[in-house]
Amino acid sequence: MAAHSMDPRTRRSRAALETALRELIAERDLSQIAVSDITKRAGVNRSTFYEHYTDVHDLAAAACTTVFDGLVAASPMAVPPLNAEGSPTVDLLPDLFAHVAEHAPLYRALLGDDGSARVINHLLHRMAVAAHVRRVPAGATAPPEPAVEDPVDIPHDPAAAFVAGAVLGTVTDWLRRDCPGTPEAMATALWPLIIGAATAAGWGTEDPRAKGPGLTNL
Secondary structure, eight states, rough: OOOGOOHHHHHEEEEEEEHHHHHHHHTTTTGGGGGHHHHHHHHHHHHHHHHHHHHHHHHHHTTTTTHHHHHHHOOSSSSBOOOOTTTBBBBOOHHHHHHHHHHHHHHHHSSTTTTTTHHHHHHHHHHOOOOOOOHHTTTTTOOOOOOOSSSSGSSOHHHHHHHHHHHHHHHHHHHTTOOOHHHHHHHHHHHHHHHHHHTTTTTTEEETTSEOOOOOOO
16 A cells, blocks of 8 residues: 555554564564564554554565665666776765665564565565666666556566675675675675676666766666
């Protein structure tokens, strides 16, 4: 249900439940959180919970949408224009890893061994959709507009899925190791691989702002 179509009571109930889950995730593993824990913290009854969500994992995906959107926005699903030396002019990876570090307890709870496969798939799908609808395919001069509003309707795009999986896999490994190094160090290690994947996928194009061919930013 879209936020703008919800009545005020529904919005309040969903906000209370989502806030309660975020607070509980900071205290314990997702697998240790029951519907009763959430409803007690939110001050609502179980019937209200099941009016909006099927289970804890369903709520987890909804409760973390805002944070997920931040990760998707920071994720380099394609690479930016190259300069005259052949190096990218903008590197978004430090922002990505800084974002993960800022929300490390939440991501670790949801993406770790005791997390939610449904949430992982939800995030992976969102990142792949972003890669597909926002990248510039070879031969284009501007980012294409999404053909449909429903992400489920995008065509199969193995390259977008590959890059999304590589980014998310690296994020998960970094969290598992307690985020060693700085976001800048992680960017230095991963950035050439992202460029190589994008180039191999044919995501290069002529950048009208540059004198030579380049790769266009997500």
